[in-house]
Amino acid sequence: MMMNAVVLTQYGPPEMLRPQTIPRPTPKANHILVKVAATSVNYGDLVARNFRGVTPQEFNMPFLFWGLAKLAFGLRRPKVTILGSEFAGTVEAVGQAVTSFKPGDAVFGYLGQAMGAYAEYVCLPEDGCVMLKPDHLSFAEAAVIPYGAIIAMPLLGRANIQPGQKVLVNGASGAIGAAAVQIAKQLGAEVTGVGSGPRLPFIQALGADKVMDYTQTDFTQTGERYDLIFDVLGRSSFAQTQNILNPGGQHLYVSFKGKQLWQMMQSRRGSRRAVCALAPGSRADFLAAAPLIAAGKLRGIVAKQYPLAEAAAAHRHIESKQHQGQIALIVETHP
Numbered sequence: 546m547m548m549n550a551v552v553l554t555q556y557g558p559p560e561m562l563r564p565q566t567i568p569r570p571t572p573k574a575n576h577i578l579v580k581v582a583a584t585s586v587n588y589g590d591l592v593a594r595n596f597r598g599v600t601p602q603e604f605n606m607p608f609l610f611w612g613l614a615k616l617a618f619g620l621r622r623p624k625v626t627i628l629g630s631e632f633a634g635t636v637e638a639v640g641q642a643v644t645s646f647k648p649g650d651a652v653f654g655y656l657g658q659a660m661g662a663y664a665e666y667v668c669l670p671e672d673g674c675v676m677l678k679p680d681h682l683s684f685a686e687a688a689v690i691p692y693g694a695i696i697a698m699p700l701l702g703r704a705n706i707q708p709g710q711k712v713l714v715n716g717a718s719g720a721i722g723a724a725a726v727q728i729a730k731q732l733g734a735e736v737t738g739v740g741s742g743p744r745l746p747f748i749q750a751l752g753a754d755k756v757m758d759y760t761q762t763d764f765t766q767t768g769e770r771y772d773l774i775f776d777v778l779g780r781s782s783f784a785q786t787q788n789i790l791n792p793g794g795q796h797l798y799v800s801f802k803g804k805q806l807w808q809m810m811q812s813r814r815g816s817r818r819a820v821c822a823l824a825p826g827s828r829a830d831f832l833a834a835a836p837l838i839a840a841g842k843l844r845g846i847v848a849k850q851y852p853l854a855e856a857a858a859a860h861r862h863i864e865s866k867q868h869q870g871q872i873a874l875i876v877e878t879h880p
């Protein structure tokens with residue numbers, strides 16, 4: 546049986562994403578086959594599409610991670626030819642050993658670096674990052690939640706936020722930052738979201754108490770103090786932020802390199818610390834976000850939808866910084 550997909554034919558610009566008809570996957574005994582209704586365009590998709598052109602300097606993580614990603618994505622030609630790490634859809638079929646899902650269940654989830662959701666169908670183990678989709682979420686809304694939630698949940702968990710504390714999310718308009726704003730609010734924090742102009746209304750809609758445009762304002766110079774600076778791209782430096790952290794405060798680098806690891810080493814016994822942390826991207830972290838998602842406290846806000854076949858246009862839209870929030874791709878059915 547065949548299905549529609551968007552295939553990355555070679556590394557390069559968005560035009561390398563081409564609609565094709567390819568064989569449909571078959572579920573193994575412990576797998577579910579999901580008919581994808583929506584997927585997303587996130588940071589990982591943009592990087593994986595053109596990884597050959599990403600230098601270690603441009604990569605926001607240590608050199609070793611760049612090397613590992615290079616091996617995983619392919620040196621000269623893409624090994625991951627179907628992008629899309631997030632999906633929402635309906636269980637079409639289950640393997641004979643599957644007990645937790647049945648055909649017809651609406652689900653959403655995360656495929657990690659293996660990707661594959663720019664397609665009409667995906668297969669994944671029933672104990673992968675997948676769960677039932679709450680009825681109040683559309684498929685598009687559900688498809689933009691998992692990645693940010695899976696990364697932000699454990700990182701904010703280790704920051705031990707207390708009600709009333711002040712949290713600044715630097716990079717609040719991206720997937721991880723959007724989840725971090727909402728989770729920090731639910732933990733009782735007063736949240737400042739930092740992004741650039743066109744996406745400030747999106748950060749406000751997420752529930753941030755204050756927003757700041759990093760192209761206009763340097764948050765380290767406003768006189769405000771914070772208990773946690775959650776720095777998605779590692780664009781600010783602990784050298785400056787330690788002066789605006791309250792005692793016991795942390796500058797948590799979600800993206801980091803050797804310099805930030807050194808800052809972590811040096812500040813480990815101080816009352817203000819730099820912390821570089823990795824999220825494992827686990828099922829447990831996804832399930833930990835389930836109560837917030839079910840209660841509508843951790844939402845996906847879709848700024849624009851494209852048909853899957855127009856994935857290239859969606860990538861271009863984000864790369865030209867025209868987007869005003871998260872982008873979903875809606876998957877058409879193969880006739």
Ligand SMILES: NC(=O)c1ccc[n+]([C@@H]2O[C@H](COP(=O)([O-])OP(=O)(O)OC[C@H]3O[C@@H](n4cnc5c(N)ncnc54)[C@H](OP(=O)(O)O)[C@@H]3O)[C@@H](O)[C@H]2O)c1
Pocket residue numbers: 587588589605606696715716717718719720721722739740741742744759777778780798799800822823824825
């Ligand atoms: N630690 C971990 O375990 C882990 C796991 C996964 C990913 N990561 C890292 O997370 C990063 C991707 O995060 P994401 O998916 O949320 O990315 P994203 O969706 O592309 O969002 C990036 C955010 O950073 C903001 N930004 C861009 N330039 C900035 C600047 N100069 N100063 C302040 N903010 C700026 C963007 O704002 P505007 O768009 O409004 O300009 C946006 O809010 C990557 O570096 C990746 O390596 C870490």
